[in-house]
Amino acid sequence: MVVSTEGTGKRARPDSRLPVVIVDDLHVEYKVYATGKRATEADRGGLLRRAKRTRTVHALKGVSFTAYENDSIGVIGSNGSGKSTLMRAITGLTPSSSGAVYAVSRPSMLGVGAALIKTLSGQRNVILGGLAMGLSKREVEERYDEIVDFAGIRPFIDLPMRTYSSGMTARLKFAIATVRKHEILIVDEALAVGDRKFRKRSEQRIREIRDNAGTVFLVSHSMQSIRDTCNRVIWIEKGELMMDGDPDEVISAYEATR
Amino acid sequence: MSSEVDDPQAYGLHRVGGRPPLLKYLRGVAQRRDFIVSLAKFRIEAENQRHRLGMLWIVLKPILEAAVFGLVFGTLMRSTRGVPDFIVFLIIGVFVFEFFSSSFGAGSKAITNNQALVQSLSFPRMSLPISVVTQKFMQLVPTIVLLMVFLLALGHKASLNWFLMVPLLILYYMFCLGLAFITARLTVHLPDLSNLLPFASRFLFYTSGIFFSVDVRFADTPLLLKYVEYQPLYAFLSLARELLLDSDPLYDVRTQFWPILVCWSIGLLIVGTIFFWAAEERYGRVD
Ligand SMILES: Nc1ncnc2c1ncn2[C@@H]1O[C@H](COP(=O)(O)OP(=O)(O)O)[C@@H](O)[C@H]1O
Numbered sequence: 366m367v368v369s370t371e372g373t374g375k376r377a378r379p380d381s382r383l384p385v386v387i388v389d390d391l392h393v394e395y396k397v398y399a400t401g402k403r404a405t406e407a408d409r410g411g412l413l414r415r416a417k418r419t420r421t422v423h424a425l426k427g428v429s430f431t432a433y434e435n436d437s438i439g440v441i442g443s444n445g446s447g448k449s450t451l452m453r454a455i456t457g458l459t460p461s462s463s464g465a466v467y468a469v470s471r472p473s474m475l476g477v478g479a480a481l482i483k484t485l486s487g488q489r490n491v492i493l494g495g496l497a498m499g500l501s502k503r504e505v506e507e508r509y510d511e512i513v514d515f516a517g518i519r520p521f522i523d524l525p526m527r528t529y530s531s532g533m534t535a536r537l538k539f540a541i542a543t544v545r546k547h548e549i550l551i552v553d554e555a556l557a558v559g560d561r562k563f564r565k566r567s568e569q570r571i572r573e574i575r576d577n578a579g580t581v582f583l584v585s586h587s588m589q590s591i592r593d594t595c596n597r598v599i600w601i602e603k604g605e606l607m608m609d610g611d612p613d614e615v616i617s618a619y620e621a622t623r
Numbered sequence: 624m625s626s627e628v629d630d631p632q633a634y635g636l637h638r639v640g641g642r643p644p645l646l647k648y649l650r651g652v653a654q655r656r657d658f659i660v661s662l663a664k665f666r667i668e669a670e671n672q673r674h675r676l677g678m679l680w681i682v683l684k685p686i687l688e689a690a691v692f693g694l695v696f697g698t699l700m701r702s703t704r705g706v707p708d709f710i711v712f713l714i715i716g717v718f719v720f721e722f723f724s725s726s727f728g729a730g731s732k733a734i735t736n737n738q739a740l741v742q743s744l745s746f747p748r749m750s751l752p753i754s755v756v757t758q759k760f761m762q763l764v765p766t767i768v769l770l771m772v773f774l775l776a777l778g779h780k781a782s783l784n785w786f787l788m789v790p791l792l793i794l795y796y797m798f799c800l801g802l803a804f805i806t807a808r809l810t811v812h813l814p815d816l817s818n819l820l821p822f823a824s825r826f827l828f829y830t831s832g833i834f835f836s837v838d839v840r841f842a843d844t845p846l847l848l849k850y851v852e853y854q855p856l857y858a859f860l861s862l863a864r865e866l867l868l869d870s871d872p873l874y875d876v877r878t879q880f881w882p883i884l885v886c887w888s889i890g891l892l893i894v895g896t897i898f899f900w901a902a903e904e905r906y907g908r909v910d
């Protein structure tokens with residue numbers, strides 16, 4: 366599988382660049398306790414039998430590709446096609462049901478939001494978020510000003526985070542999450558809410574990461590963002606890899622199906 | 624299959640999401656200590672921020688609790704039988720037990736209540752139960768200081784034994800931490816447990832001699848006395864009373880409680896650590 370990715374002809378294997386992520390025939394299944402009744406099934410069976418019924422959602426059905434250093438890969442596809450699942454599987458947060466993901470270092474998601482406490486001030490949350498990203502206390506203190514300035518929320522830094530607009534929150538999260546050096550960074554629809562200025566700045570930062578030998582995965586519904594930042598695009602549909610290659614080619618094929 | 628696996632390794636790639644060996648895992652936890660402590664501190668801050676009296680509630684709550692129990696058991700149910708200094712006896716019991724019940728309750732939900740965090744950032748999951756128990760411990764320490772002030776105000780004398788509260792509380796922390804590791808993992812496998820554990824906690828509350836003297840009450844039931852002898856919570860409470868009130872012969876409790884507690888705490892911490900670590904890959908999963 367891995368070898369064949371290089372032999373598809375769509376992308377010649379760039380000899381000088383080393384693979385950093387190899388996704389090998391990846392399947393992910395979610396088993397969910399179905400609480401709602403399905404239309405076809407009536408009320409038969411006891412309470413216990415119904416409680417035990419699970420449904421399996423086959424979210425990824427055999428995805429394979431190889432990402433190289435300095436790659437900046439856009440991931441596109443309609444809602445529910447499995448993009449977030451693929452990203453979580455790449456970070457190791459969602460286990461595969463078969464197949465595997467290999468990486469040079471553990472990829473990190475831009476998902477610092479869950480570590481923050483909304484009722485506390487922005488200042489507290491910068492510290493907490495930085496520590497959650499794996500920085501030491503000293504490193505957080507050193508980078509504090511940089512984070513606050515990048516987020517552009519200095520006048521509001523002492524207010525509780527619950528008073529921030531969704532754009533301000535997104536900016537703060539992005540600023541915290543990208544303060545650390547990432548070898549492999551995953552951005553899953555994190556830039557959509559920010560204003561234009563912030564989007565430009567964050568795209569710039571993604572390019573910087575890529576240029577520093579990093580690898581970036583960018584999930585986005587903004588084809589413009591993807592064209593501006595990515596050198597390669599992967600299109601996922603219903604859990605299958607539809608296309609993998611040059612941004613313009615893949616995006617026009619994707620848009621033709623809309 | 625083997626050629627596919629060999630290929631990534633040739634480039635120094637590793638399978639993601641694997642569980643590191645125990646020692647490496649524990650080093651990873653140690654590296655996260657700043658995060659663990661800050662999370663605990665900030666959660667206390669967030670909890671108390673909404674209230675006018677803020678952090679004062681950390682000590683106000685146990686005082687009110689002791690007042691309610693004192694009223695109920697001291698005057699209504701007359702369980703003071705055979706207990707000199709009933710108020711002090713009760714307050715020590717309530718304050719010390721509070722750490723167990725709060726860390727037991729919150730510790731068992733350390734993973735299940737933080738699913739979003741577990742699913743979006745990678746860090747050793749053990750950080751979460753440690754942070755919860757540390758948070759409760761940070762709330763315990765000021766109440767113990769308050770207790771000492773209260774004892775002095777009632778005319779009890781401070782003694783060198785009070786310093787032994789430090790090792791006792793450390794053992795108590797280790798005990799609750801080990802327990803939290805076990806219940807946090809069990810609750811992931813079996814979410815229904817979070818409905819059952821409060822009953823276990825309450826059972827222990829009523830059988831650990833918090834508002835009655837075990838020796839007096841269980842005197843004619845040797846089996847219960849035997850149970851209580853190895854019941855770690857009773858040992859923690861008794862030792863705390865002995866250390867804080869050494870003037871009174873009733874509280875001159877057997878010193879064999881120390882080795883029993885050392886065994887319980889270290890044993891539970893080791894078992895809990897391994898038990899929790901073994902399921903590390905399981906915690907992020909959604910099924
Ligand atoms: N935690 C989950 N539990 C069960 N099913 C899930 C879960 N997350 C995603 N799915 C299912 O997997 C499929 C892919 O979802 P997702 O990866 O979030 O899609 P996308 O990010 O492309 O919109 C969807 O059918 C969704 O319902």
Ligand SMILES: [Mg+2]
Binds near residue numbers: 449450553
């Ligand atoms: Mg998504």
